Amino acid sequence: MQSKIDSSDQPARSFIETARRAQIIDQAVATIAELGFAQASLARIAKRAGISAGVISYYFAGKDDLIAEVAAHVFDAGEAWVRPKVMRCTSATEALRTFLIASVDYIATSPSNVLAMMNITHAGPKPDGAPRFDPNVTLGRSEGLSRVLEWGQKTGEFRAFAVPVMVTTVIQAINGVTPALARDPRLDLAAYATELADLFDRATRKDLP
Incomplete structure (x- = not known):
């Protein structure tokens, strides 16, 4: 009987722990976005989450560990938002445009x-020079974009260019949206996205005179 109780309780504990970690990450995101990296202490994150700092320490091995999880969360969420939309595209031209707009x-x-994420990046590396988060969390975005550009060159939709250079240029253009939004919260992001899509359409197309 005891083993059955233990077995049935374990999934519930696992679910609760997963939910608690997600709650802490969400509140860390909100705190860092609002206050900046340096001011987002574990105590402030805990207060926003309505828990004690000790609870955070139970789930994360300090602020560095939490920051690494925040970065992974942000990029995973972005990939989950963008990838399905790009995967539905039937041409590389459409896929690139969709990637940018999404x-x-x-x-x-x-x-x-x-x-x-912008505030974490601006904080620079840790005091020992190590990165704040695993750089591999960004690979999904760049690798996916590389495949789209290579697809377009293979089908003849895109002109010849160095794919790594174009990947870097596109991603830097996207990364520039966030500081622009921070400077002007009223920024028309739909118009911004269309302008970027038009710009890189012309930058990659093969059939321009």
């Missing part, structure tokens, strides 16, 4: 996520 739309719908 990426800016993610910023519009999840401003706290991207503002928190």
